[in-house]
Amino acid sequence: xxxxxxxxxxxxxxxxxxxxxxxxxxxxxxxxxxxxxxxxxxxxxxxxxxxxxxxxxxxxxxxxxxxxxxxxxxxxxxxxxxxxxxxxxxxxxxxxxxxxxxxxxxxxxxxxxxxxxxxxxxxxxxxxxxxxxxxxxxxxxxxxxxxxxxxxxxxxxxxxxxxxxxxxxxxxxxxxxxxxxxxxxxxxxxxxxxxxxxxxxxxxxxxxxxxxxxxxxxxxxxxxxxxxxxxxxxxxxxxxxxxxxxxxxxxxxxxxxxxxxxxxxxxxxxxxxxxxxxxxxxxxxxxxxxxxxxxxxxxxxxxxxxxxxxxxxxxxxxxxxxxxxxxxxxxxxxxxxxxxxxxxxxxxxxxxxxxxxxxxxxxxxxxxxxxxxxxxxxxxxxxxxxxxxxxxxxxxxxxxxxxxxxxxxxxxxxxxxxxxxxxxxxxxxxxxxxxxxxxxxxxxxxxxxxxxxxxxxxxxxxxxxxxxx
Numbered sequence: 001x002x003x004x005x006x007x008x009x010x011x012x013x014x015x016x017x018x019x020x021x022x023x024x025x026x027x028x029x030x031x032x033x034x035x036x037x038x039x040x041x042x043x044x045x046x047x048x049x050x051x052x053x054x055x056x057x058x059x060x061x062x063x064x065x066x067x068x069x070x071x072x073x074x075x076x077x078x079x080x081x082x083x084x085x086x087x088x089x090x091x092x093x094x095x096x097x098x099x100x101x102x103x104x105x106x107x108x109x110x111x112x113x114x115x116x117x118x119x120x121x122x123x124x125x126x127x128x129x130x131x132x133x134x135x136x137x138x139x140x141x142x143x144x145x146x147x148x149x150x151x152x153x154x155x156x157x158x159x160x161x162x163x164x165x166x167x168x169x170x171x172x173x174x175x176x177x178x179x180x181x182x183x184x185x186x187x188x189x190x191x192x193x194x195x196x197x198x199x200x201x202x203x204x205x206x207x208x209x210x211x212x213x214x215x216x217x218x219x220x221x222x223x224x225x226x227x228x229x230x231x232x233x234x235x236x237x238x239x240x241x242x243x244x245x246x247x248x249x250x251x252x253x254x255x256x257x258x259x260x261x262x263x264x265x266x267x268x269x270x271x272x273x274x275x276x277x278x279x280x281x282x283x284x285x286x287x288x289x290x291x292x293x294x295x296x297x298x299x300x301x302x303x304x305x306x307x308x309x310x311x312x313x314x315x316x317x318x319x320x321x322x323x324x325x326x327x328x329x330x331x332x333x334x335x336x337x338x339x340x341x342x343x344x345x346x347x348x349x350x351x352x353x354x355x356x357x358x359x360x361x362x363x364x365x366x367x368x369x370x371x372x373x374x375x376x377x378x379x380x381x382x383x384x385x386x387x388x389x390x391x392x393x394x395x396x397x398x399x400x401x402x403x404x405x406x407x408x409x410x411x412x413x414x415x416x417x418x419x420x421x422x423x424x425x426x427x428x429x430x431x432x433x434x435x436x437x438x439x440x441x442x443x444x445x446x447x448x449x450x451x452x453x454x455x456x457x458x459x460x461x462x463x464x465x466x467x468x469x
Contacts, residue, residue, distance in 0.1 A: 055293040058087045062099040062113035065175070066092055067202045069221030070114045070282075073135075073305070080301040086294070094200070095175025096120060103128045103287050111287045112298060116176035116219060116280045118183060118253035122326045129288045130326040131298055132319040132336075133281035134306040135221065138257055139180045140277070141239040142230045143215035144208060166214035167195050169204040177201070180280055181217035187250050201226045209233060219280060222311050231264050240275035247278055253323060255279045257312050279312070284319070285326060295331040296340050384430050388441050391425060395441075399448055411452065418449045 061077065064070035074090040081088035091110060093099055099113035100120045106127065116137050122128065170185075171177030178198065199207055199216075205226050207213045220227050230236055241247065244256040257277045262269045284298060302319040309315040321328060321336045398417065422445045430438045 053291070055086075055291040057085070058089065059112065059290075059294055060089045060091055060110045062091045062093050062102050062110050064093060064095060064099070064114060065201045067225045069137075069224035069227070072223060072225075073114065073221070073282075076305050077298075077301050080304065081297065084297060086297065094172055095177070096179065097174035099285070100125055100128065103285055106287075111290045111294070113285050115283050115285050116180065117283050117323070117325060118251065118280050119176050119179040120325070125326070127288050128285055128326055129329040129332075130324040131284040131286055131295060131329055131332045132302070132321040132324065134284050134302045134318050134320075135282045135310070136255065136257060136279040136312045137176070137180075137219050137221055137282050138227075138277045138279040138312070139184060139254075140218045140220070140227060140230070141215060142208060142218070142236045143239070144211065144236055145214065147237055165195060167197050167212070168215040168217065169197050169199045169207065169213050170217045171204070171219070172198050172200050175200070176280075177217055177219040180219040183251055183254075184217075184247065184278065187247060205229050208236065221282075231270075234268060234270075238271060238275070240271070240273075241278050242276065244276035244278050253280055253325065255281065281320070283324060283326065286329060288329065292331050295329060296335065299332065299335045300340055381431075381434060384428070384434050385437065387428060388434075388437050391421065391441055392444065395421060395444060395448060402448075402452075414452055415449065418445060418452065421445050422449075 059081070061074055063074040071090070071092065074088075078088040078090060091102075093102070093113075096115045096119035099110075099115050102108045102110035103113055104125050104127065112131075114134075117133065170181035197207075197213060199213070201218060201220065201224075204213070204216045204218065208216045208230070216230070218226060218230070222228075222231075231238075248254045248256050255278070257279045259271060259275050259277060261271060261273050264270045284302060286295065286298070299319060306313075306318040307316055321332060398421070402414065422442065425438075425442050425445060428438060
């Protein structure tokens with residue numbers, strides 16, 4: 001038995017020799033199958049790029065008016081996207097209808113928008129899908145002057161007792177504020193009796209503080225700059241919607257929010273008693289052509305940013321996938337049922353997306369390519385066998401010529417021809433599995449050479465025997 005050192009040396013040599021053999025076979029494989037492999041690679045590249053293109057690095061999100069909560073919310077989303085190395089461009093707009101128009105226009109680069117529920121429906125908005133609701137949007141009604149009795153806002157027929165001929169801002173037409181204000185006024189039967197003006201958020205706040213208008217409707221989040229200005233102004237009053245439950249029943253997209261006494265300001269004790277507010281929700285709408293990876297990114301942003309506990313929402317309440325007036329994105333359905341792809345929890349976004357695309361593209365590609373790869377060894381073996389059989393055929397023909405018409409004077413010419421055959425055989429590159437056929441060919445060539453080099457040539461003897469006596 002050899003020493004341990006010798007056994008280790010033999011093992012190492014065996015590994016090196018095996019590696020050399022595998023490398024030799026690999027080189028042969030690449031030389032023989034490079035055309036087929038190139039075609040498969042081109043097919044994979046086409047599949048990779050066109051069937052499952054990479055997610056864009058730049059996305060446009062339509063927000064809302066300057067100073068509104070949507071602008072502040074959009075900035076938080078942009079920060080989240082920046083961490084994932086995606087640029088989220090924010091586009092200020094005049095409100096919900098403009099946002100919808102951006103998404104409906106198939107040539108418009110805007111791919112996502114914040115839109116209040118109840119402003120628009122899916123009718124006439126083909127190609128627009130929902131990623132769910134991401135937060136409450138209270139419908140505030142601030143006014144100045146003496147405190148108005150709640151019953152003055154409950155008349156179904158007749159005029160507002162306090163606001164006869166008063167100026168009330170209901171937001172610019174096409175905005176979420178205007179749509180929500182008109183919903184509430186129409187449901188109350190109070191469309192007539194006041195002079196409605198149409199001011200954007202910041203201008204409506206300024207006009208109310210200056211006394212240019214008597215009341216302001218505003219559908220916006222509590223964190224928006226405009227709402228905060230109004231809440232902090234002690235000269236202004238906020239309406240308590242006593243019949244909020246009835247409004248929510250009549251308009252299903254509305255919700256009832258409760259604010260406890262002193263909830264907005266303990267020092268001022270504002271409000272001075274428990275009140276109800278009506279609220280709609282913010283929907284995150286998208287162009288249905290948006291890349292699925294970007295949709296998951298929006299949903300992850302909504303979970304992180306809007307899923308936290310807030311003044312009106314409990315932790316984990318948003319994103320919510322209930323009562324959407326637009327069809328839900330299949331990605332949102334998947335997110336609702338199973339959450340984000342597992343890889344997004346453990347890998348950077350770009351790497352998780354790359355691995356996911358590899359899986360999506362390579363799985364069907366491999367199903368197509370696998371039979372081809374299985375056939376390659378047989379293909380290679382068949383090619384070598386054809387060459388060996390072709391040389392056997394040439395050798396057999398040469399030997400037949402010797403038997404039929406052997407000429408001793410052409411002995412050297414015969415040897416040169418057999419040497420040429422052997423040289424062509426030596427140029428054959430075969431795998432280890434084909435070695436037996438390869439050496440059998442060379443042995444056959446050498447046999448014919450030996451017959452020619454014998455003292456008494458069998459070909460000459462056969463030819464002589466065939467001569468007439």
